[in-house]
Amino acid sequence: MSALMAEAEPPTGLRERKKKETRGRIVLAAFELFQTRGYDEATLSQIADRAQVAVRTVSNYFPQKVDLLVAYREDMLSVFEDSLRRTRNQDPLRRIRSALVSSARENQRHPNGRLAQRLLARHGSYRALARIQERFRTDLNDVVATADLREGVDRPLAVLVLAASHLAVIQRWAGGEGPSLTTSVERMFDLWVHGVAPPVVG
Structure with missing residues (x-):
């Protein structure tokens, strides 16, 4: 495969890696809040703030x-x-x-x-x-x-x-x-x- 063809292909690998990283960051932020505030007290909005993503992003991954x-x-x-x-x-x-x-x-x-x-x-x-x-x-x-x-x-x-x-x-x-x-x-x-x-x- 030529370098030109490789560049023309959609960077699905990069997108998937970024999605995985975002998902992991959300999960880590959530469990940090569960540990410090308690599961019942932690909200999706607080999780989004801690993960530095939009609330909608959290909801897209975890409704x-x-x-x-x-x-x-x-x-x-x-x-x-x-x-x-x-x-x-x-x-x-x-x-x-x-x-x-x-x-x-x-x-x-x-x-x-x-x-x-x-x-x-x-x-x-x-x-x-x-x-x-x-x-x-x-x-x-x-x-x-x-x-x-x-x-x-x-x-x-x-x-x-x-x-x-x-x-x-x-x-x-x-x-x-x-x-x-x-x-x-x-x-x-x-x-x-x-x-x-x-x-x-x-």
């Missing part, structure tokens, strides 16, 4: 305040899905474990990870969170369907158990209980896989 909380959960799910894509040629159960751990580490690194999870439990939209959890279970189902499991294992039930256990571990961590989220997720997965993996022979 309701609760959408900021849901966005955090979606971001963590995207980390999980990105890991699955990178490891598609590996053993299915190892892929799941690696993806869960990657998401847990990102959750821990996030400056407002615990706060986000606590606010989600208290204020999150049930319908939106159910949609995200359904997407998570679909991801798990797709991988578990290809895994070598113990004979007679109910795969859909195994996925439900893993998804529910994962959510419970996150909620425990958000409440300040137990070890680090990464350690808890690793232990949770190892308990789960012990029940579904085929026995080791020899």
Whole structure:
């Protein structure tokens, strides 16, 4: 492709990067306000001022305040899905474990990870969170369907158990209980896989 043709193409990559940066700035500003003023007291106008954008810009990205909380959960799910894509040629159960751990580490690194999870439990939209959890279970189902499991294992039930256990571990961590989220997720997965993996022979 010539330099002239490259210049003639619309800079979609740049636009997408700017949109991502704006979205990230809004989310960061929102959680700073949730931390200092409280979720109920923070307004979209205050979030816009802190993010240095127009109120309409905030509304375009997040029509309701609760959408900021849901966005955090979606971001963590995207980390999980990105890991699955990178490891598609590996053993299915190892892929799941690696993806869960990657998401847990990102959750821990996030400056407002615990706060986000606590606010989600208290204020999150049930319908939106159910949609995200359904997407998570679909991801798990797709991988578990290809895994070598113990004979007679109910795969859909195994996925439900893993998804529910994962959510419970996150909620425990958000409440300040137990070890680090990464350690808890690793232990949770190892308990789960012990029940579904085929026995080791020899």
